[in-house]
Amino acid sequence: MTTALFVALQTGLLDTLLAPMYGFLEFWYWLLTQLYYVTGLELISPQYKFMHRAILVGLCIGVMAPLIGTFLVHRQLALIGDALAHTAFAGVAVGLFLNGVLSLGVSPYLTAVVVAVIAALLIELISEATDAYNDVSMAIVLSTGFALGTVLISLNAGGLAVGINQYLFGNLSTVSAENAAILLVLFAIIVGTVALTRNQLLYVTFDETAAAVSGLSVTWYNRVMVMLTALVVVGAMQIMGVILVAAMLVVPVAGAAQVSRSFNESLLVSVVLAQLAVLLGIGVSYYGEATAGGVIVLVAVGIYVVTIFVGKLQARVREDTAPELGSIDAGDTPGSD
């Protein structure tokens, strides 16, 4: 059964889905090559197509991670990304295992998507049954995922242990064209869903009870949210690695919350901060020959520290101007016409 599923994933359906993405990739190579001729940056030299892909993946991560992270952080769900990343690792292990045993040749990122989404739904169902997201169930899911991953890998130890670092810590140079195309599909799903349901997700995030009264199915939006989180985590894993991927969901969002007044502003600022971290991080790690994931997170945390000071400064400037509170006007009610 599952074999049939993976064969299907690996052939026709997947190829048609990814075809336009390969087209976009070609365009992206061309664009960065032009940019190279203008700027002469060695980083984007046409010789290093993998860097072109890595930058594209980084830019996508810089949009989708804070986008989803904003909705998670403000519900005190910052840890769910971490839990899902570790189950995604189990998914990677399943993919490698199947490839090893059945020689399927399916991308481990695809099995990671499947496993992480299932785990996301599981966490959500547990929380529905117990009426709370609790850190205990999250910790259990996290360690189960990681344990399952290590066991599957050790079972098949032969050639597998070699390639595991790229999943744990991420790697710029191993972003294949196929994986970049998969990421573009995930990116489209995530951004599309958030664009469509922004209001609903905002309402549920800010005030769950009022959202329920206003007729929204809080349960369903929560399920959508955790599934999107699973997709982001798997997408971002290629560069960030399992262990650090959750940082991109949390750190830029926490920074944006320091300096923003409105929700829209905080979304925008968190994306800008994340892009800054990703691009600086990729650049530094390229020239300094360090692991990209780690550098990106360090840069993001550095930016976060700066935003704390900026936020304090803003508060001091704004405090001077307290507006006049108007009176409650009983005569002119909106419903009275």
Add this chain to the structure above:
Amino acid sequence: MSTMTTARDPTEEQAESKLDDAVVELSNVEFGYTASPVVEDISLRIDSGEYVAVVGPNGSGKSTLMKLMLGLLRPDEGTAAIFGEPSHVFDDGARIGYVAQHASASKEMPITVREVVRMGRFPHVGFGRLSAEDNRIVDDALETVGMTAFANRRVTKLSGGQRQRAFIARALASEADLLVLDEPTVGVDAESVEAFYDLLASLNESGITILLIEHDLSAVTEHADRVVCLNREIYFDGPTEEFVESDALARAFGTAATFVGTKR
């Protein structure tokens, strides 16, 4: 005078319209979070245009009753209906405005007063964007609660009273037929509380049904038309004047409670 003879029997007409107009209807409702019920044997109906207050001591099941009415909880026994539909399946959120006791909302989220009030329009637009008309309604609601100057302030940086005004504005912006308020004036300064109840009265006059969950008995006896006194079961349900004269209060709250002494 002559119209009276040609008109239909007023009691009959009333009875008929009442059947259509039940905004909330509970029959024999029982609910408990654990084995022991928090509310039991609750039957009541609220008709369109009424101004009803639910009072009771702390832990008497007031908020639970409200959640049952709104379909946030499902009764263990009996049925709960809102606008003629079972509460838990009713999803026309545009008809209900809701103001919570200490807004249940996120405490640190960056969001402005205007963005909160705009949420009141969300049930009207579905997956669409807010129109110019929606934004005008939002502005009016802000104006009505005197928060226009605070529209672009971060909600988390406001005082309790100011924040509560923002949530009241959100309920106003929803242009609902039924306004449900769970201890809405907790943390609001005394002067604004008075103005706030005047606002509720004028909303009620314009035909909006008001359901107020209140701990402050003096506010209830001054403003509501009908009182439901609750402590696990209904001790009293009727016009406010009768409630003041009855001994329901003493029975529900214990002997210590009086109308003047309980204001907080």
